[in-house]
Amino acid sequence: MRRLHRWLGLVLMAPFVVLAITGTILVFEDELDPLLNPELAVGEIPPSEWVSEHRIRQNATEALGQGVAPLRLLAPGVQAETFVVDFFYPRDDGSMQFSRASVHPATGEVLAVRDWGSYFTSFVYRIHLSFFAGAPGEDVVGYVGLGVTLMLIAGLYLWWPRKRWAPAFVPGRPKNAAALSFRWHRVLGFYAFLVLLPITLTGVGLSFHTPVEKAIQATLPTGHGEDPKADGQLDTPLTVDDIHARARQAYPEAETQYSYFADAEQPYWQILMRTPERVHTSMPDLELWLHPETGEIIQRYDARKDARAGDHVQHLLFPIHNGQALGMTGRLIVLVSGLLPLFFAITGFIIWRYRRERRVRKNDPRPAMVDAGGEVVAQ
Numbered sequence: 001m002r003r004l005h006r007w008l009g010l011v012l013m014a015p016f017v018v019l020a021i022t023g024t025i026l027v028f029e030d031e032l033d034p035l036l037n038p039e040l041a042v043g044e045i046p047p048s049e050w051v052s053e054h055r056i057r058q059n060a061t062e063a064l065g066q067g068v069a070p071l072r073l074l075a076p077g078v079q080a081e082t083f084v085v086d087f088f089y090p091r092d093d094g095s096m097q098f099s100r101a102s103v104h105p106a107t108g109e110v111l112a113v114r115d116w117g118s119y120f121t122s123f124v125y126r127i128h129l130s131f132f133a134g135a136p137g138e139d140v141v142g143y144v145g146l147g148v149t150l151m152l153i154a155g156l157y158l159w160w161p162r163k164r165w166a167p168a169f170v171p172g173r174p175k176n177a178a179a180l181s182f183r184w185h186r187v188l189g190f191y192a193f194l195v196l197l198p199i200t201l202t203g204v205g206l207s208f209h210t211p212v213e214k215a216i217q218a219t220l221p222t223g224h225g226e227d228p229k230a231d232g233q234l235d236t237p238l239t240v241d242d243i244h245a246r247a248r249q250a251y252p253e254a255e256t257q258y259s260y261f262a263d264a265e266q267p268y269w270q271i272l273m274r275t276p277e278r279v280h281t282s283m284p285d286l287e288l289w290l291h292p293e294t295g296e297i298i299q300r301y302d303a304r305k306d307a308r309a310g311d312h313v314q315h316l317l318f319p320i321h322n323g324q325a326l327g328m329t330g331r332l333i334v335l336v337s338g339l340l341p342l343f344f345a346i347t348g349f350i351i352w353r354y355r356r357e358r359r360v361r362k363n364d365p366r367p368a369m370v371d372a373g374g375e376v377v378a379q
Contacts, residue, residue, distance in 0.1 A: 001154045001157045001158055002154075002158060004150065004151075004154045005151055005154035005155050005158055006348075006352060008147055008148075008150060008151035008154070009151055009344075009345070009348050009352075010352065011147070012144055012147045012148055012151065013345045013348070013349070015131075015140075015141075015144045016144065016148050016341050016345070017341050017342050017345050018127065018131075019128060019141065019144065019145075019203075020337075020338045020339070020340070020341040020342070021338060021339070021342065022124045022125075022127050022128035023128055023199075023203075023322075023334070023338045024334075024335055024338030024339060025121070025124050026121070026124060026125060026128055026322065027322055027323060027331050027334050027335045027338070028331070028335070029121040029124070029125065030079050030080065032120075032121055033080065033119070033120075033121045034080070034081060036119075036120055036121070037112070037119065039111050039112065040080060040081065040082055040102050040111055040112060041081060042081045042082055042104055042105065042106075042111075043081060044076075044077075044081065045076065045081075045105045045106050049105070049106045050076075050105045050106065051105070051106065051107065051108040052241050053073065053083075053240045053241055053244060053259075054239040054240050054241045055108045056073065056083045056085070056103050056105075056108055056240075057070060057073060057085065057239075057240055057261075059103060059108045059109070059110055060083075060085035060087075060101040060103055060110060063101055063110040063113055064087055064089070064099075064101065064113065065089075067089075067090075068087055068088075068089045069087065069261075069263060070085045070086070070087045070261055071086045071087050071088060071260070071261065071263075072085075072086050072258055072259060072260045072261060073085055073086075073240065073258070073259040073261070074086070074257065074258055074259075075255070075256055075257055075258075075259075076105050078257045078258065080102060081105075082102040082103055082104060082105060082111060083102070083103040083104075083105055084100050084101070084102055084103075085100070085101040085103060086098070086099075086100055087099055087100075087101070097115055097116070098115070098116040099113060099114065099115045099116060100113070100114055100116065101113045102114075117132075128141075129141065138207050139207070139208070141203070141207045142203075142204050142207030142208045145200050145201075145203045145204035145207060146204055148196075148200050149197065149200050149201060149204065152193050152196060152197050152200065155189050155193065156190070156193050158186075159186055159189060159190050159193075167183075167187075168186070168187065168190065169187060169190070170187065171183040171184050171186075171187045171188075177350065178350060178351060178354040181346075181347040181348075181350040181351055182347075182351050184343075184347060185344060185347040185348060185351060188340070188343070188344075189344060192337060192340045192344070195333060195334075195337040196337055196340070196341075198320055199320070199321055199334060199337065202316075202317045202318070202320045202321040203321055205317045206317055206318065206321060213314060216310045216313055216314060217310055219310075220308070220309045220310030220313065221308040221309055221310055222308050222309075222310035222311050222314075223301070223306040223307055223308045223311055224287075224301050224306070224307075224311050224314075225299075225301075227266075227270075227289065227299075228268065228289050228298050228299040229267070238292065238293070238294075238295050240259060240261070242295055243259070243269045243271065243290055243295055244256055244259070244271070246290060246295040246296075246297070247271045247273060247288050247290070247297075250288070250297060250300075251273055251275070251286060251288075253275060253276060254273035254274060254275045254286055255273060255274055256271060256272075256273050257272050257273060257274050257284045258270075258271070258272035258284065259271055259272075260272075262292040267292060268289050268290060268291060268292055268298065269288075269289070269290040269291075269292060269295075270287065270288070270289055270290075271286075271287070271288045271290065272284035272286065272287055272288075273285075273286035273287075273288070274286070275304065277304060283315060283318065283319055283324070285302070285303035285304060285315075286300070286301070286302055286303070287300065287301040288300050303315065321334075322334060323335070
């Protein structure tokens with residue numbers, strides 16, 4: 001176990017630290033982005049002062065130019081203080097670029113159009129998601145997470161006290177740098193294990209989202225069925241305001257968060273809403289599919305009554321990963337825990353280097369170094 005923990009740490013140290021630090025930044029990405037881009041800091045504007053969402057879509061479409069169709073609309077408070085219109089546009093090399101338009105809720109003015117990855121928080125997100133390597137990079141992140149999971153389990157095995165329990169929870173006062181590093185690495189490692197293991201496991205689930213989703217659906221009951229099919233015409237007089245009015249009529253207590261526009265690939269409107277019972281703000285618990293011609297709700301999913309065990313597992317992956325499942329307290333815990341891998345990398349390297357130097361000195365007559373808790377640090 002010691003060798004497994006050591007070599008996993010040495011191999012995964014750099015990517016693990018990068019993922020941890022970028023994850024720490026992303027815990028408060030929605031608050032950080034307007035601080036770095038003051039033109040987007042419009043404040044909290046009540047819905048009564050918003051311009052029509054149809055106008056928001058029109059203004060964004062005009063700003064995007066011909067041949068670019070919006071993909072979805074995000075309401076203020078979901079990921080930004082503004083309306084956000086997401087879209088793809090073709091690049092010169094033929095690939096599709098994901099981009100976002102930020103629109104002022106009260107005036108309808110398009111404040112910014114930014115390519116995903118070109119501004120700080122999205123740049124950090126792409127590193128955290130895939131190391132800027134697309135789908136293969138997402139797999140690499142997932143495998144790093146699996147390796148880190150094994151390293152954490154091996155670390156717990158090494159931490160487990162064989163005789164005295166007290167030194168396992170309190171670092172004491174070691175007299176040299178190597179013993180100090182060992183004691184803090186061991187004691188703090190146990191407390192960090194309690195937080196880093198669920199964060200890492202949910203990160204693996206998000207990286208391998210497709211196979212994990214299929215595995216969950218194959219082993220646990222789920223209430224979320226397949227998306228419906230609609231036969232309506234896309235050239236319809238119904239606007240986003242009409243669609244939202246029908247959704248709010250069905251669920252007046254809920255607030256609209258995400259609106260996916262009907263297009264050739266998705267011939268229906270998909271509206272995601274959040275009810276007051278939902279703790280984590282960015283995860284809606286209502287999904288409505290509406291007919292593009294009539295606005296009739298052709299299918300609905302209400303997590304409050306339709307969710308089964310498999311749905312709950314899938315719903316909790318992201319909120320646990322970024323701490324939102326426990327509100328602000330959870331986000332702060334994840335924020336702090338993201339700094340710990342750097343500490344463990346430094347202390348672990350110090351321990352490894354000290355032991356390596358002692359092994360090189362084969363004829364060194366000095367006895368093994370023992371820390372304050374009676375644990376052998378170097379032989």
